[in-house]
Amino acid sequence: MRTTPEQPHRHGWGRRGTALVATTGLILTTLVALANPAQAASTLGASAAEKGRYYGTAIAAGRLGDSTYSTIANREFDMITAENEMKMDATEPSQNQFSYGSGDRILNWALSNGKRVRGHTLAWHGQQPGWMQNMSGSALRSALLNHVTQVATHYKGKIYAWDVVNEAFADDGRGSRRDSNLQRTGNDWIEAAFRAARAADPGAKLCYNDYNTDGINAKSTGVYTMVRDFKSRGVPIDCVGFQAHLGTSLPGDFQANLQRFADLGVDVQLTELDIQQGGNQANMYAAVTNACLAVSRCTGITVWGVRDSDSWRTGANPLLFDSSGNKKAAYTSVLNALNAGGGGGGGGGSTSIDTSAWYVLVNRNSGKALDVYNLSTADGARITQWTRNDGNQQQWQFTSTGDGYYEIRSRLSGKNLDVSGRSTADGGAIVQWTDNNGTNQQWRATISNGYATLISRNSGKALEVQGASTADGAAIVQYSSWNGANQQWQLVRVG
Ligand code: G3I
Numbered sequence: 001m002r003t004t005p006e007q008p009h010r011h012g013w014g015r016r017g018t019a020l021v022a023t024t025g026l027i028l029t030t031l032v033a034l035a036n037p038a039q040a041a042s043t044l045g046a047s048a049a050e051k052g053r054y055y056g057t058a059i060a061a062g063r064l065g066d067s068t069y070s071t072i073a074n075r076e077f078d079m080i081t082a083e084n085e086m087k088m089d090a091t092e093p094s095q096n097q098f099s100y101g102s103g104d105r106i107l108n109w110a111l112s113n114g115k116r117v118r119g120h121t122l123a124w125h126g127q128q129p130g131w132m133q134n135m136s137g138s139a140l141r142s143a144l145l146n147h148v149t150q151v152a153t154h155y156k157g158k159i160y161a162w163d164v165v166n167e168a169f170a171d172d173g174r175g176s177r178r179d180s181n182l183q184r185t186g187n188d189w190i191e192a193a194f195r196a197a198r199a200a201d202p203g204a205k206l207c208y209n210d211y212n213t214d215g216i217n218a219k220s221t222g223v224y225t226m227v228r229d230f231k232s233r234g235v236p237i238d239c240v241g242f243q244a245h246l247g248t249s250l251p252g253d254f255q256a257n258l259q260r261f262a263d264l265g266v267d268v269q270l271t272e273l274d275i276q277q278g279g280n281q282a283n284m285y286a287a288v289t290n291a292c293l294a295v296s297r298c299t300g301i302t303v304w305g306v307r308d309s310d311s312w313r314t315g316a317n318p319l320l321f322d323s324s325g326n327k328k329a330a331y332t333s334v335l336n337a338l339n340a341g342g343g344g345g346g347g348g349g350s351t352s353i354d355t356s357a358w359y360v361l362v363n364r365n366s367g368k369a370l371d372v373y374n375l376s377t378a379d380g381a382r383i384t385q386w387t388r389n390d391g392n393q394q395q396w397q398f399t400s401t402g403d404g405y406y407e408i409r410s411r412l413s414g415k416n417l418d419v420s421g422r423s424t425a426d427g428g429a430i431v432q433w434t435d436n437n438g439t440n441q442q443w444r445a446t447i448s449n450g451y452a453t454l455i456s457r458n459s460g461k462a463l464e465v466q467g468a469s470t471a472d473g474a475a476i477v478q479y480s481s482w483n484g485a486n487q488q489w490q491l492v493r494v495g
Contacts, residue, residue, distance in 0.1 A: 045078030049367030175222025215251025
């Protein structure tokens with residue numbers, strides 16, 4: 001039996017203070033709601049975050065000193081990929097001599113600016129250092145696995161997702177593996193690389209990444225068959241990257257292709273998007289954005305560079321900013337698509353609750369995630385919102401009580417979301433507490449258009465971000481349900 005924490009000061013919110021904050025919260029909430037009726041974010045990263053996704057770019061270390069470039073990159077994007085600096089030739093130029101200077105520069109720039117990082121790439125037939133190009137057989141296999149282990153260990157805990165293996169399938173119209181020195185070490189080289197990566201950095205999502213796999217075709221079906229096999233045999237794979245280097249037309253089955261992979265139980269991401277400039281570039285960018293928004297496991301989009309002049313596709317002008325750093329029509333079209341939320345298609349959140357899943361709960365108003373403050377595992381620890389990082393302190397599992405309510409359990413602590421002191425007041429603090437079957441630990445979930453409202457069984461009040469704050473560390477409280485965006489939560493499945 002639990003002892004209810006009766007002393008309000010224990011959470012730093014006195015009763016009188018709570019009432020005051022609650023009143024202020026209502027005023028603030030109303031003001032924010034009026035001031036920002038459409039919740040239209042003004043940058044790609046912020047808008048994507050409102051949809052529980054990221055919007056990223058590739059960065060070249062050598063360009064970070066260009067202030068036009070770094071200003072745009074910092075303002076618009078919340079996920080960063082090193083364009084070349086974490087590849088095999090960059091990180092292990094001589095065998096067993098690792099070189100992380102340029103990769104670290106990009107990583108540190110991203111992390112210090114509050115962004116996440118996709119690692120690209122641990123194993124690839126391309127951009128191998130000279131010493132590796134000349135290797136074969138078991139010596140090459142060992143060298144490859146050593147490379148995967150060393151690099152993933154160096155970046156352990158700092159990478160959101162690794163492209164573990166890049167471009168291992170051929171363009172032969174038959175869905176075959178690409179011939180390469182790595183492939184010739186044995187067909188199991190890909191799964192061996194995934195297992196080594198998981199062992200080195202268990203916190204990173206592990207992706208397979210390829211091009212010309214954007215529609216349903218022989219190559220993408222080859223990858224699909226491999227991923228299905230990996231999932232059935234427990235090979236650790238979490239995501240599939242679709243490079244999406246596109247010409248002037250989008251495969252009609254682009255979204256369906258993403259969905260069929262998502263249905264295998266992996267996340268999908270567009271990892272190197274660029275689209276040939278032409279009559280319909282802006283429309284194609286919108287269509288790609290909408291396709292991702294319509295697939296709940298499409299977790300984000302990365303464009304392969306900032307300005308057209310930064311692109312590897314010289315002359316194609318395939319990016320969102322022109323060579324002077326001005327926003328192109330394609331940029332506006334992506335931002336509008338993100339803000340519109342994909343034409344009413346679910347908004348990216350789950351539309352039903354799977355009690356075996358782990359979810360990140362992303363607030364509709366702030367784009368931030370429900371978070372156990374300061375990684376606490378203690379009873380009474382406060383729950384706040386924080387920039388999404390998908391850590392265990394941001395992952396929650398729903399357990400049905402069998403009568404329409406759920407307990408919501410932290411992956412970090414194993415404790416339940418709890419209305420502190422069984423409060424029934426507006427502004428009552430939300431904490432974590434050991435499971436005690438109390439009605440103050442039970443929540444009715446109503447999902448509409450991809451957003452869940454969570455109502456306490458004990459108080460009838462809704463889980464909300466106090467005062468519609470958009471700041472890290474803002475308190476989560478209960479408040480009378482009014483359907484505000486700060487009371488709506490996107491359930492983004494992460495496990
Ligand atoms: O920095 C050197 C420069 O000093 C030298 O004079 C010059 C001579 O060619 O080369 C420069 O390095 C180039 C490097 O980009 C940096 O600009 C390399 O030659 C060039 O090969 C390299 O190209 C990269 C390419 O991967 C290599 O395969 C592109 O930047 C990069 O955008 C591209 O990215 C790939 C993804 O990793 C995988 N998917 C396809 C995508 C596009 O090809």
